[in-house]
Amino acid sequence: xxxxxxxxxxxxxxxxxxxxxxxxxxxxxxGQLERLRGLRDGDGREVPVRTSTCxxxxxxxxxxxxxxxxxxxxxxxxxxxxxxxxxxRLIDDLDTWVHDGGPGAAPLPESLAxxxxxxxxxxxxxxxxxxxxxxxxxxxxxxxxxxxx
Ligand code: FES
Numbered sequence: 341x342x343x344x345x346x347x348x349x350x351x352x353x354x355x356x357x358x359x360x361x362x363x364x365x366x367x368x369x370x371g372q373l374e375r376l377r378g379l380r381d382g383d384g385r386e387v388p389v390r391t392s393t394c395x396x397x398x399x400x401x402x403x404x405x406x407x408x409x410x411x412x413x414x415x416x417x418x419x420x421x422x423x424x425x426x427x428x429r430l431i432d433d434l435d436t437w438v439h440d441g442g443p444g445a446a447p448l449p450e451s452l453a454x455x456x457x458x459x460x461x462x463x464x465x466x467x468x469x470x471x472x473x474x475x476x477x478x479x480x481x482x483x484x485x486x487x488x489x
Pocket of ligand 1 (some may be wrong): 353355358394
């Protein structure tokens with residue numbers, strides 16, 4: 341018998357950066373999306389996957405949001421945003437987690453917990469020293485061009 345309510349659902353960002361070789365080279369983005377589309381929960385229900393446009397935290401690409409099942413939500417589960425979702429082993433861990441119930445129903449695997457983020461995550465500021473270094477290089481280059489010592 342199928343349990344009542346909705347299963348966990350996934351929102352997989354496929355905007356300007358997530359899922360692109362330009363932002364995350366060396367990742368089989370299409371293959372990963374296919375694998376995510378094949379996930380099933382512990383009751384054998386298909387885990388619906390929706391792709392979305394940019395979720396606004398591109399520096400964390402690839403971003404996946406795990407929505408709780410109805411049962412998980414009743415137990416306090418809320419959507420979990422995961423950034424840096426690029427490794428195949430993370431799909432294995434997500435598969436296990438969703439199979440066990442997902443948000444609100446099962447503990448978050450450590451590998452995913454390390455990558456939890458949010459829609460309000462702020463991009464880390466660039467190191468000022470690095471910026472200064474660039475400026476110094478530019479000045480040095482200009483001096484060289486002008487022939488000044
Ligand atoms: S493209 Fe995924 S957060 Fe921007």
